Amino acid sequence: MTKRQRAKYLDEQQEDLLALPTESKKRKLTQEEVALRRAEVLRKREQQRKKRQDDIHRETIDRLLKKKPPTRKSKKATAAAAATAAAATEDDEQRYISNGSGSTLSLPPDMSNHTRYRYPPPIATCSAPGCSQLRKYRHSRTQQPVCSLEHYRLLDAAVQAK
Incomplete structure (x- = not known):
């Protein structure tokens, strides 16, 4: 037990405080010990x-x-793999192959008679009377094009009146 602990235990009131030692507890090494440590490291x-x-x-x-x-x-293994891959292709399958010997594009027979590119049809205009705005929605029952919720309700009222 330290002096301080003993004093606290015995309930002694001691006014003076104990001073801590100022020197470090680390032991200074001699030159031989330092040289030994360096040699060991x-x-x-x-x-x-x-x-x-x-x-x-x-x-x-x-x-x-x-x-x-x-x-x-081996050449036999690659030839066999190519044969099985060719046999596995379906008639409606498009295949693009690019390798060291070149690039190939295989199309099914029915695609060889392709049609010319056509532009998409123009966007329909609103079917409400007197409106020429482009369609944003379709009426749920009649599938008529409408541009807003107001025109949707207008067409809905006309459908229910019929």
Whole structure:
């Protein structure tokens, strides 16, 4: 127990405070001890470097001695794969192939008689009487084009009146 703890335990009132020591508790090393530590750190660093070099050397030897898996396919295997792929294509399928030998585009037979491009039909105008604005909506029952909610209600009232 420290002096302070003992004083607190015994309920003694002590007016003076204890001063903390100013010097550090760390022990100063002599020159020989500093030299020994440096030598030890240097020796450990050298061991780690040598171990790393040995590991790299061992990995290189292992990599060179191991058999590599074949990366190229035989011509028979590629021809068989191409034949099965060609047989698997459907009549309505479009296929674009781009490889080292060139690019090909395969179309189904019925697409060879294609029609010329046509522009889309113009956007319908509102079917409310006296309105010439473009259609934004369609009436749910009659499918007539309308431009706003007011004209929708107007057409709806006309449909219900019939």
